[in-house]
Amino acid sequence: MLSERDYQDLLDRMQALRTQVAERLSGSLVSNPALAEEINRQLEDLVTAAREADAAGPQPPDGGLAQLVGVGPDAAQKFGDVKVSQGVAEYDENVNSERVVAVGDLYYIYQHERIGVFKVVQRLKQLFEGGAIRLSGGEGAYRLYQFDRRDVLRYTAKDRTAAYRRVLGYGRGLGAGQSRPNTDFHMLFSHFVNQVTLFWRDKRISDVIRERALDPSFGSIAVVRRAGLDLRNNLKFTSYGHLNVLRVEVMNLLEECFAILGSADVKDLFGAANAWDVVDEVLIRYFDVRLQSSPRQRMAVNGREVLRWLSGNHVMETGRGQFETLLMEIAEPSEEWLTSAQAMSLARRTGTDRVMPWEQMGQAGVAARYSERSPSQMPAARAGGPIYPQRGGLGTYRGGQGGVPARTRP
Incomplete structure (x- = not known):
């Protein structure tokens, strides 16, 4: 553990080194910004190495407290001799990749639930059991039989809905186990997603119309990082519990559903070319709904890609070149997700709102929430107060069960 004098001396010497390097290379740094970034990265690596070496060295049993207050034979004679800590592990360094990936899979499942895949298979099962469709002994018929027999072993639709509410904030009421809904x-x-798309739009404009197009001063990776860390930290506290096993089971269930829908006898029954055609045909014929299969499915695929990207430590990369390279992986998925969500009035593009203040949490802010309910689905006000509408977003319950927000189903 460094003494206070050595700690201050280390910082002063590093500042002097930065100043000296900047003075000697000032001409080159102006014309080559990438050189400045590399120099700063290497100097930061030196500071990090010194900090790690100090933390790995011998530590006083009492953390230097006796030396500081002047007790015992090792009492400091001067303030500069006092041992000083250089800090603790950064908050945003720790992330459980598996849990964030599980949230991505749950989001993927939720969008397919909203399309109506599970209710289509349930309707086919009802029609099959009632002899209302011409299925008998084919592959689809046998898979429908197995689907029904395994039903008692699976998580129910109520379990899935509660998980969506707890982890993603979609739906109404409380989450699984009466937990707090993740309405943020x-x-x-x-x-x-908006910040990722804005970053790459700025980058493209910079490459086209600006002199020295590779100058990284246009567009800030810090804004993207902050938005990503806010989302990742939100997911850290909502991805505990049975989410992992639930998403594994329901992903297998989703695959089983498409095996039924893609069976030859089921496709022939509806004159369909593939499983998605069967889904659309059943939704139109038996539920009379307006199809949203295409945009929802693209939201599922691209949303899962974005969330999986956050499961890594890419968002903590400080080098611009490395960060842009890693961020490019979700550039197109983010743009496509936002386009699909905007087409369905589930999100809107922002051009000037770069930062979302904490005060806007739970309100209609930069990324406003939208309702997908028909008038017949509007819930009555709970005991404790009516629903108060908000401009640009969804109303919230005032009072009631601890101020639980109203139903949000983006």
């Missing part, structure tokens, strides 16, 4: 998810997710 959609706002933070939309905000992060």
